[in-house]
Structures are given as C-alpha cells and as structure tokens.
Amino acid sequence: MRQHAGVADDVRSRAMAYAERMPGRQVFSHATAAMLWGMPLPPHFEGDLRLHVGVPAGSTRSLAEGVVGHVVRPERLGAMSLAGVRLAGPSDAWCQLGSMLGVDDLVAAADFLITGGEPLNRDAALCTRGELTAALRRHSGCRGATRLREALELARWGPLSRRESLLRLQLTRGGLPEPVPNLRVLDATRRLVAIVDLAFPEWRVGIEYQGDLHRSPSRFRADVRRLERLADEGWLMVQATADDVGADGALRDSAAFVHRVVARLHSRGWCP
Numbered sequence: 001m002r003q004h005a006g007v008a009d010d011v012r013s014r015a016m017a018y019a020e021r022m023p024g025r026q027v028f029s030h031a032t033a034a035m036l037w038g039m040p041l042p043p044h045f046e047g048d049l050r051l052h053v054g055v056p057a058g059s060t061r062s063l064a065e066g067v068v069g070h071v072v073r074p075e076r077l078g079a080m081s082l083a084g085v086r087l088a089g090p091s092d093a094w095c096q097l098g099s100m101l102g103v104d105d106l107v108a109a110a111d112f113l114i115t116g117g118e119p120l121n122r123d124a125a126l127c128t129r130g131e132l133t134a135a136l137r138r139h140s141g142c143r144g145a146t147r148l149r150e151a152l153e154l155a156r157w158g159p160l161s162r163r164e165s166l167l168r169l170q171l172t173r174g175g176l177p178e179p180v181p182n183l184r185v186l187d188a189t190r191r192l193v194a195i196v197d198l199a200f201p202e203w204r205v206g207i208e209y210q211g212d213l214h215r216s217p218s219r220f221r222a223d224v225r226r227l228e229r230l231a232d233e234g235w236l237m238v239q240a241t242a243d244d245v246g247a248d249g250a251l252r253d254s255a256a257f258v259h260r261v262v263a264r265l266h267s268r269g270w271c272p
Contacts, residue, residue, distance in 0.1 A: 010049055011035055018051055018067070019085045026062060027079045027086045029054030029070055031100060033093035036082060037126060039109040040162035042101070054088065054096075072096075075138055090126040091135035098144025106144075106151035108165035111181075115157050119182040119195065129155070158182045163209060163245055164197055170251050171198070174258040176265070176272055179207065185233060193229045197261075205269035206230070207238045207261065209245060236264045 015028060015036060028036060030119070031045055031050035054070040054077055061069030078092030088096060090113050097191060116125035122226060132152055155234065158181030159165040165181075172178050183199035183206070186192060195210045196206035227237060244257050251257050 005027070011051075014049060014066070015050055015085060018053075018064075022053070022086065024208060025059050027055075027077055027088055028052065028055050029072065029077070029088045029093065030068070030096040033088040034097055034109065035260075036085065036087055037090050037093060037113075037231050039090075039094070039097075039112055040165075041109070042105055070096075076142070078135070080136075081124070091131045092138070094127075094132060095135050095139040095142060095148060097147040098142060100141070101147075103147050103151050104166055104169055106147060107154045107169060108159070108162040110151055110155035111157075111159040111165045112162075114155060115159060115181075117160070119158055119160060119184075127158075129157075146200075160197075161209075166250060167207070167240075167245060168198060170254055171258065171261065174254065176200075176258065176261060177202075177270070185230060185235065187229075187233060193233055194226050196230070196235070200265060200270075203265050203270050204233075204235045205238070205264045205268055206235055207240060209240045211242065236268065238264055 011032070012134055015032060019028075027033070028051065031041065031048070033051040034041060035045070050066055050068050052068045052070060054072040055061050056074040056077060057071050059071070061071050063069065076092060078089040080089040081087075087093070094106070094109055094113060097109060101109070101116070113127040113132065114125050114129055117123035118125055129152070132155075136145070136148055137151065139148070143150075154169065156168070159168065159180055167180055168181060177200060179198035179200055181198060183196045183201055184192060185194050185196055185199075197209055198207040200206070230237060238261050240257070244252060246252055
C-alpha cells in the first residue's frame with residue numbers, strides 16, 4: 001500500500017504561517033513544494049525545517065530567517081495553489097529537486113507523481129509522464145538536468161512506496177528482470193487474489209515487504225490467508241523485512257537478498 005510521505009507537522013505549520021505574509025511574487029519551491037505535494041524524499045529531509053521559497057528572476061529572493069531563497073526563471077515557477085498556499089506545481093517541483101537529489105531518489109518521486117493511489121483505486125496521480133517530460137523541456141539546462149532525464153526514463157507507474165521504487169531499481173541493477181510493481185493477481189474466475197508488491201508474472205514469483213504493522217493478530221491472519229491463496233495460484237513469494245530493506249529503502253545486504261530472489265526465479269526456469 002502507498003506509504004504516503006505526508007508532511008511533517010512542523011514543516012506544514014511553518015509553511016502555513018509563512019504563507020500568511022508571503023509576498024505575491026513568492027511561491028514555495030524545491031523540497032518544500034515537494035513535501036507539500038507529498039513526494040517521498042530521503043529521511044534526512046524530514047529534519048530540515050527550512051522553507052524553500054522561489055521568486056521569478058528580477059525579484060529579490062527572500063532573506064527571512066529559516067528560508068532558503070531561490071531565483072527561478074518565471075516559466076519554471078509553475079505556480080499553483082494547494083489548500084490556499086502558493087507553490088510550484090508537481091512537475092516543476094520535481095525538476096527543482098534535480099539540484100538536490102540523486103537519480104534513485106528522483107525516480108521514487110517521479111513514480112509517486114505518475115502513480116498516486118491508482119493501483120488501489122484511490123487518489124489520482126498528480127502528473128502524467130507527458131507532463132514531467134514537458135516540465136523537463138521548460139527546465140532544460142537546469143542543475144541536475146542529466147539526472148532528471150535518466151530518472152524519468154527509469155520511472156514507472158505502479159509503486160506505492162519509496163521502498164518499492166528503490167528496491168525495483170536495485171534488483172534490476174543486480175541483473176534480474178524488471179519486476180512489475182503492485183501486480184493484481186486474479187484467480188480463474190477473475191476474482192482478485194492479491195496485489196503483489198513486486199512481481200515477476202512470467203515466473204509467478206513475487207516479493208512482499210512485511211513491516212512491523214503486520215504484527216497485529218488480525219493483520220497476521222490476513223497475511224497468512226493471502227499468502228496461502230497466492231500459493232494456490234502457483235506463486236512463490238520472497239518475504240522482505242526491515243532486516244532486508246532499511247527505512248531509507250536501501251537493501252541492507254543486497255547480494256544476499258538478490259540471491260534469494262534469483263533462487264526462486266531459477267526454480268521457475270528463469271535463466272539470465
């Protein structure tokens with residue numbers, strides 16, 4: 001399920017307070033806009049309480065305490081309103097992150113933007129891939145443009161958490177075929193059996209992350225029933241826990257985890 005990044009209460013409250021006196025030429029930008037849109041960012045951003053505020057070229061950037069001022073070309077501000085707050089639109093905010101994030105983190109943010117909660121029939125995606133492509137053209141030559149282009153090529157519809165996005169990238173770089181995020185597995189009557197976090201449908205091998213939230217008795221029983229139904233449909237599952245995947249989404253022992261997945265795929269006839 002989508003582990004929505006949310007916005008730390010202190011960041012939201014600081015943004016709302018600043019917005020009350022924000023001059024009309026200013027908009028929240030970069031990491032602040034990204035967080036307000038709910039984009040998943042690396043954990044260290046959660047502790048950074050500074051507000052990123054952009055102004056069009058020719059204006060004076062904000063010098064207020066606790067504010068990082070940015071001068072941005074007018075066509076790159078892409079100002080929109082969210083809950084009464086002016087901020088860079090989702091696609092422009094993503095491009096602004098090119099100066100702050102590496103490729104994998106940009107992929108996770110792009111996955112979020114083009115997926116939303118759609119695999120679960122929930123919130124619509126904030127962007128289309130075409131809108132991100134158009135934004136990249138507007139931001140041509142910006143800092144991080146090469147990383148942004150690479151990230152957009154690697155972005156996929158379907159991941160519901162930053163962890164799923166990063167794990168997908170690490171598995172493919174380990175030489176595995178690309179897994180399908182949040183695959184809907186149906187039985188012979190076309191009824192939904194389960195939604196598999198990362199799936200290799202050709203070999204009926206799947207990967208599921210079991211977090212601490214799965215420890216409640218009711219959730220545990222539901223997970224067992226779900227795994228049994230997947231087994232009935234011929235699926236082999238690899239269970240991942242916090243010992244395998246850290247809070248930042250990185251594999252703790254990538255070689256060992258990839259080996260476990262490879263073993264399941266080999267048992268189903270996959271050959272690299």
